[in-house]
Amino acid sequence: MKLVRLIANLGYGSRKQVSAMFREGRITDADGEVLYADDKAEHAAIRIDGEPLDPPAGLTLMLHKPLGTTCSTKDPGRIVYDLLPPRFRLRAPLLSTVGRLDRDTSGLLLMTDDGQLLHRVVSPKSQLHKVYEATMAEDLRGDEAGIFASGTLMLESETTPLAPAALEVVDARHARLTLSEGRYHQARRMFAAVGNHVQALHRSRIGGLGLGELAAGEWRVLGEDDLARLFSC
Known part of the structure; x- marks a missing residue:
C-alpha cells in the first residue's frame, strides 16, 4: 500500500492533505530522515511530526466508558469517540464499538476495526x-x-x-x-x-478481560495476549 493511502486510512487527513504533509517534510523515518510519498517504509518506522504512526488496520482497544457518553458516531451529547484521538473516528476501515453500553451504563467497552473479531465477540455462538x-x-x-x-x-x-x-x-x-x-x-x-x-x-x-487500572475515560490498545485472555473464559 502506498504511504499516502496508508496514512490517510489511519485518519490523519485526506490523501490531498497527507500529500501536503509529505511536501512539508513532516513525515520521516525513525532516524528523522524525510520520507517522500513514493518511498517504501515499514509501518513501525514511520513518524509524523516525530511521533509514531497509530496502530495499523486490525486495531482493537478497550475503553473505560464513563457515564453520560453514548456508543454512537452521531449524537448531540458526548460520544465515546470524544475520548479518543479525533483521527480515530476517520480511520478506514471504521473503528466500531463491539456491542453497546447505554448512556447510563459505565465500564468495559471494546472497539475494533477488525470485522471478524467484532462478529466473533458478539456472536451468540461464542457465549462470551x-x-x-x-x-x-x-x-x-x-x-x-x-x-x-x-x-x-x-x-x-x-x-x-x-x-x-x-x-x-x-x-x-x-x-x-x-x-x-x-x-x-x-x-x-x-x-x-x-x-x-x-x-x-x-x-x-x-470474557477473561477486565478493566484493570483503567480509570473512567481512559483507554488502551489491546495486544495479542489481551485478545487471547478475552477468549480464555
Missing part, C-alpha cells in the same frame, strides 16, 4: 460471558439467582426465554450478574422482570 455490577433501588428478594439461572425467564415483548445467567449477591442492594448473551438493555430488563429497578450499572469484565 459479560459481568455487570448492579446497584438496585430496592433490596433484593433472595429468589433472583434461581430465577435468572432457570433458563425460563421471559422479558416483556419477547417470545424466547433468556439463557441461564449467574447472579452473585454482594449485599442487599448490590449484585454481580454474568450474562452469556446480549439482548437489548438485558440486565436492566431482567431486574425489572423481578420487580426491581437498576439505579447504576457497570460492566466490569468481558
Whole structure:
C-alpha cells in the first residue's frame, strides 16, 4: 500500500492533505530522515511530526466508558469517540464499538476495526460471558439467582426465554450478574422482570478481560495476549 493511502486510512487527513504533509517534510523515518510519498517504509518506522504512526488496520482497544457518553458516531451529547484521538473516528476501515453500553451504563467497552473479531465477540455462538455490577433501588428478594439461572425467564415483548445467567449477591442492594448473551438493555430488563429497578450499572469484565487500572475515560490498545485472555473464559 502506498504511504499516502496508508496514512490517510489511519485518519490523519485526506490523501490531498497527507500529500501536503509529505511536501512539508513532516513525515520521516525513525532516524528523522524525510520520507517522500513514493518511498517504501515499514509501518513501525514511520513518524509524523516525530511521533509514531497509530496502530495499523486490525486495531482493537478497550475503553473505560464513563457515564453520560453514548456508543454512537452521531449524537448531540458526548460520544465515546470524544475520548479518543479525533483521527480515530476517520480511520478506514471504521473503528466500531463491539456491542453497546447505554448512556447510563459505565465500564468495559471494546472497539475494533477488525470485522471478524467484532462478529466473533458478539456472536451468540461464542457465549462470551459479560459481568455487570448492579446497584438496585430496592433490596433484593433472595429468589433472583434461581430465577435468572432457570433458563425460563421471559422479558416483556419477547417470545424466547433468556439463557441461564449467574447472579452473585454482594449485599442487599448490590449484585454481580454474568450474562452469556446480549439482548437489548438485558440486565436492566431482567431486574425489572423481578420487580426491581437498576439505579447504576457497570460492566466490569468481558470474557477473561477486565478493566484493570483503567480509570473512567481512559483507554488502551489491546495486544495479542489481551485478545487471547478475552477468549480464555
